[in-house]
Amino acid sequence: MQKPHNKLLWLILLLPLLAVAGPAEDKGLAIAQEADRRDSGWGDQTASLKMILRNRHGQESIRLLRTKTLEVQGDGDKSLTIFDSPRDVKGTAFLSYTHALKPDEQWLYLPALKRVKRISSSNKSGPFMGSEFAYEDLTSQEVEKYRYKYLRDEVLDGRDTFVVERYPAYKYSGYTRLVTWVDKEMYQPLKIEFYDRKKSLLKTLTFADYRQYQGKYWRPGRMSMVNHQTHKSTELIWSDYRFGTGLTERDFDRNSLKRAR
Amino acid sequence: MQARVRTLLALLLWPMVAMAGEWSGYISAEYRYFPQAPLDPAQAGSGSSLAAQPEYYREWDHGRQSLTITPFARWDENDSARSHADLRELLWLKAADDWELRAGIGKVFWGVTESQHLVDIVNQTDFVESPDGEEKLGQPMLNLSLIRTWGTLDLFVLPGFRERSFPGRQGRLRPIPYVDTSEPVYTSAKKQQHVDAAARWSHYIGDWDLGLSYFRGTTREPFYQYLPSRNVLLPVYDIIDQLGIDVQATLGFWLWKLEAIRRWGQVEPFNAVTAGFEYTLAGLFGTSADLGVIMEYLYDQRGQWRFTPTPFANDLMLGLRLTPNDEQSTEFLLGMIVDLDEGSRLITLESSRRLGDSWKLTLEAQAFAKLSSSDILYGFRRDNYARMELARYF
Numbered sequence: 001m002q003k004p005h006n007k008l009l010w011l012i013l014l015l016p017l018l019a020v021a022g023p024a025e026d027k028g029l030a031i032a033q034e035a036d037r038r039d040s041g042w043g044d045q046t047a048s049l050k051m052i053l054r055n056r057h058g059q060e061s062i063r064l065l066r067t068k069t070l071e072v073q074g075d076g077d078k079s080l081t082i083f084d085s086p087r088d089v090k091g092t093a094f095l096s097y098t099h100a101l102k103p104d105e106q107w108l109y110l111p112a113l114k115r116v117k118r119i120s121s122s123n124k125s126g127p128f129m130g131s132e133f134a135y136e137d138l139t140s141q142e143v144e145k146y147r148y149k150y151l152r153d154e155v156l157d158g159r160d161t162f163v164v165e166r167y168p169a170y171k172y173s174g175y176t177r178l179v180t181w182v183d184k185e186m187y188q189p190l191k192i193e194f195y196d197r198k199k200s201l202l203k204t205l206t207f208a209d210y211r212q213y214q215g216k217y218w219r220p221g222r223m224s225m226v227n228h229q230t231h232k233s234t235e236l237i238w239s240d241y242r243f244g245t246g247l248t249e250r251d252f253d254r255n256s257l258k259r260a261r
Numbered sequence: 262m263q264a265r266v267r268t269l270l271a272l273l274l275w276p277m278v279a280m281a282g283e284w285s286g287y288i289s290a291e292y293r294y295f296p297q298a299p300l301d302p303a304q305a306g307s308g309s310s311l312a313a314q315p316e317y318y319r320e321w322d323h324g325r326q327s328l329t330i331t332p333f334a335r336w337d338e339n340d341s342a343r344s345h346a347d348l349r350e351l352l353w354l355k356a357a358d359d360w361e362l363r364a365g366i367g368k369v370f371w372g373v374t375e376s377q378h379l380v381d382i383v384n385q386t387d388f389v390e391s392p393d394g395e396e397k398l399g400q401p402m403l404n405l406s407l408i409r410t411w412g413t414l415d416l417f418v419l420p421g422f423r424e425r426s427f428p429g430r431q432g433r434l435r436p437i438p439y440v441d442t443s444e445p446v447y448t449s450a451k452k453q454q455h456v457d458a459a460a461r462w463s464h465y466i467g468d469w470d471l472g473l474s475y476f477r478g479t480t481r482e483p484f485y486q487y488l489p490s491r492n493v494l495l496p497v498y499d500i501i502d503q504l505g506i507d508v509q510a511t512l513g514f515w516l517w518k519l520e521a522i523r524r525w526g527q528v529e530p531f532n533a534v535t536a537g538f539e540y541t542l543a544g545l546f547g548t549s550a551d552l553g554v555i556m557e558y559l560y561d562q563r564g565q566w567r568f569t570p571t572p573f574a575n576d577l578m579l580g581l582r583l584t585p586n587d588e589q590s591t592e593f594l595l596g597m598i599v600d601l602d603e604g605s606r607l608i609t610l611e612s613s614r615r616l617g618d619s620w621k622l623t624l625e626a627q628a629f630a631k632l633s634s635s636d637i638l639y640g641f642r643r644d645n646y647a648r649m650e651l652a653r654y655f
Binding site for chain 1: 285318359361413463470513515541543544586590619621654
C-alpha cells in the first residue's frame, strides 16, 4: 500500500523523464517489451556452446561449455555455465542470478580446490574467458537494463528490421550505446553494434542460423563478434538447445555448483 | 587390515570403472630451485619431480548419482617422503530434492580468505606437496547435506584420521630438526581410529555469504614434541573442539572477508581471526586486465604463548592479483605477509599460463626475509625457492 504523498513524489521525480521521452523512445521501449513478451514462458533451457577465439593473426583457440538457464518471472534469469574445455579449467562452473536493476549475484566453483567463491558482479564489461564477449553481452537481457530509442526501419540482408538504439542503465557498463537491428518477424536481434565509453565503434555482433523451438522461441545457431579495435573475433556455435527439461531452482543453488559436470 | 580393505574396495569398484565413464586429469613435471645451501647437511639441493592426478567420473540416475575416483601420485628425485601417493577422492554422491549424500573419500573446502584458511578443517594438509597448505589429503567421510530455505546444513562423520605429511630428512621446506612421522603421538586412546564429527550451516542473504561450523575430533594442525635422543620432532595430535565462522560481503568491487575460530583442547583455548578485503580495479588503464588489491590482517591468540606454534600471530598480508583476461588465462599473484611484531616477511609470487590448448605452465617463487629465531619458520630461512611446473591436461 503506497501512501498518497509517495505517489506525488514519484510523479515529481518522473516528470523530467516524461518530458524527454518522446515517440521514438516510446516505440523503442515498445519493441523491447514485445520482444520480451514473445520470448517469455519457456521455463528452462539447456544448450551446448562452442567458442572459437581468433586473434589478429587468425590463430584459433576453442572453448567448450554447456549452459542451463531457468526463467524467473518478474526478475532476471538464473543460469549455470559449465566449462568442459580447455582441459585445465574443466569442471569449473559459473552460477549467476541476474536481476533487472539490483546487482547480479555470481558464484564460481573451482574444482581443484573444491571451492565455491562468491565473486563481484560489478565488472560486467570484462571479457568472458578471454573472448570478445563481455559478461554483459551474455547475461539475460532484461527490458529494464536499458533505455531505448527507435531510429528507423531498415532492410538487412533481405529481412525487415527495426533499428533501435539502447543505452545501458548500468553505471559501469563498457558501452555508451548499442545499435540493434531487430528482425520484425522474430523480434530477435540480427546485428548489434557496440560503442565504447569513448563513443567509438568497438564491436559488431551478428546472429545467424535462427531456428524456432517449441513453435515459439527463436534461438541463433551462430553468433559472431568482431572487435574493430583489436581485430580479434569470437564465434559462438550453439547446439543441442532443449526446452522444458524439468530444471528447478534446486538445479541453480550453490550446492548444484559443486556437482555440476 | 588397511591393505585388505583396499583390495576389497578395488575388487568391488573395478566393474564400475570398467563401465562407461569419463577420464580426465593431468600429469606434470616440476623443478624446484633452491639457491642457498641447506641448513641441515642431510637436506638436498634443487631437484625434479613428476606427478599425476587422473580422475574417473561416472554418473547415472539422470545425473542424480555419481562416482568420482581421483588418485594422486608424486615421485620426487630427492625426498623419499615427497614421493607419495594418495586417494584424493573415491566418492559416491546421491542428490535428491532437498538433500545430498556423499560417502567415501572426499575433499571439502570451507572459508573465504586468501592468506590462510583458518576455518577449513575437514581435510588434512598435504604439507609435503606445498608449504602454503593449499594441497589436501583425501578424507574418509559420510556427508549429509540438508538443503532448506534457511540454508544448507552439512553433517559429517569422519572415520579414519589422516596424519599431516611432512618433508623427510632429505627434504627442504621443513622444520629443523625434521618431523618424524613414523611415531605420531595421540592423546586419544583410539589414536587414528577416533571418529571425528563436524557440522556446518551455510547460507547467503543478498550480498552476504555466511558459514558457521563446528568440529570435534583429532586436530589437523599438530603440536610438536622434541625427542633429544634422536634429534627429531614428533607430531602431537590432540582431540579438539573448534567453532568457526566465515563471512563474505560482496559490495560492488569490494569483497569484505572474515574468518574466525575458537579452538579448545590444545594447551589452552584460543581465538584466531583473518579479516580483510579484496578490491578489484576492473579494466586497468583502459585495457581488459583486472587488478585485485588484497589486504588481510591475521591474528592468533597463540602469539602470547611461550612457544608460538603459528607464524601468523599478528601479521598483515598484502597482495596484488593481476588477471589480463587473455585467451591463455594468464594470472599473477604477488603476496607478502609481514609479521607486525618481529618484522619478518614471507614473499610469494605465483603465476600461471596455458600453453596451447592442454598445457599449463606455472612459475612460483617464495622468499623468507628477516626471520627471527623465535619464528616457527626459522628453520626455513635458507629455503627461498623458485618452482617451475609444466602440466599436461587430458
